[in-house]
Amino acid sequence: MSRIPTMLMGADGPEHLAGRRVAQSVECLRCHYDLNGADAVGCCPECGLPVPFSLAGSIDPIVHKLSPIPNPSAVGRGLVAATIVLAVYSTVTFLWACFTMAMALGQVNVLDSLKAFRTDRFQGWWWVLVAGMLVCGVLAYWSFRPQQRGRVPVGTTRSLALFASGVFLLTLGAAAIPLTGGRSVIGLWLLAASPAMTLPGLVLMLIGFRGILIEIGQRCLTFRRAKVRRQNIPPILAALGLFALAWGGLLLGIRGQSETFIVICMAVGLLALVFVLVGCWYLLLNAWWIRGALRTPPERLRTLLTTAEPHSSSANVAGE
Numbered sequence: 001m002s003r004i005p006t007m008l009m010g011a012d013g014p015e016h017l018a019g020r021r022v023a024q025s026v027e028c029l030r031c032h033y034d035l036n037g038a039d040a041v042g043c044c045p046e047c048g049l050p051v052p053f054s055l056a057g058s059i060d061p062i063v064h065k066l067s068p069i070p071n072p073s074a075v076g077r078g079l080v081a082a083t084i085v086l087a088v089y090s091t092v093t094f095l096w097a098c099f100t101m102a103m104a105l106g107q108v109n110v111l112d113s114l115k116a117f118r119t120d121r122f123q124g125w126w127w128v129l130v131a132g133m134l135v136c137g138v139l140a141y142w143s144f145r146p147q148q149r150g151r152v153p154v155g156t157t158r159s160l161a162l163f164a165s166g167v168f169l170l171t172l173g174a175a176a177i178p179l180t181g182g183r184s185v186i187g188l189w190l191l192a193a194s195p196a197m198t199l200p201g202l203v204l205m206l207i208g209f210r211g212i213l214i215e216i217g218q219r220c221l222t223f224r225r226a227k228v229r230r231q232n233i234p235p236i237l238a239a240l241g242l243f244a245l246a247w248g249g250l251l252l253g254i255r256g257q258s259e260t261f262i263v264i265c266m267a268v269g270l271l272a273l274v275f276v277l278v279g280c281w282y283l284l285l286n287a288w289w290i291r292g293a294l295r296t297p298p299e300r301l302r303t304l305l306t307t308a309e310p311h312s313s314s315a316n317v318a319g320e
């Protein structure tokens with residue numbers, strides 16, 4: 001029994017548990033039994049896990065030390081909307097890169113093989129997608145926009161400006177993709193270059209989003225403690241840089257007609273995009289956690305327990 005804590009650190013300072021009961025719904029960490037009414041130093045009646053462990057797992061004192069944000073639910077929605085934009089664009093960029101390169105694969109003259117492609121069939125659907133993503137991006141911006149006295153709820157005005165210009169550039173770049181192609185050499189060359197058109201927007205948006213995510217992520221225990229499943233943004237930016245290098249090499253290779261070089265660049269570029277894609281879907285998962293923490297913020301330890309009995313004073317516990 002000596003390992004089970006009789007005191008926990010809450011947002012309002014240390015709380016002694018002896019003689020107190022759980023006064024609200026607190027799920028047992030192991031079996032999810034509702035511990036409401038249980039002895040604070042007792043064990044779960046269902047599985048025997050000591051109640052202090054479940055209490056410690058359901059509070060997050062760090063959150064209560066941070067300055068409150070005026071619109072937590074909206075910020076949570078904005079995080080998810082922003083990461084949907086990132087995840088969808090990284091996915092379609094990868095698919096589009098595969099598609100344009102699949103047409104060119106096995107052919108020395110990439111430009112000739114691209115001539116067979118007609119973009120007008122998929123233009124309509126593509127622009128519907130771009131419009132949908134623009135709505136998501138604007139929704140995210142609206143959630144992060146400056147509140148009273150020009151203060152942004154999370155991040156800095158600089159990160160928000162970068163984020164907004166990223167959404168704008170991403171929309172422009174993506175909307176221009178179906179305009180490439182055609183009969184001219186420049187049009188075909190642009191078609192081969194088109195998977196990179198979402199690149200500047202993605203980079204700006206990710207840099208801006210990083211400032212927002214790091215700050216708001218402090219309010220989510222799962223995000224703070226996550227190791228493998230927590231996505232950092234700099235590796236995604238590095239992969240985008242690698243993609244830019246590979247695609248630049250590829251476009252030079254097209255003019256030089258060097259087949260081996262084209263294939264190497266293609267492989268490196270597509271691999272880098274796979275890394276970006278996986279990273280952006282992880283960001284969506286992280287945003288989902290943080291949204292949950294913002295919607296249902298953790299309780300203060302003091303409000304989870306009945307008031308301390310006079311006879312279980314701190315002097316009494318310290319003397320044990």
Ligand SMILES: [Zn+2]
Nearest residue numbers: 028031044047
């Ligand atoms: Zn239990």
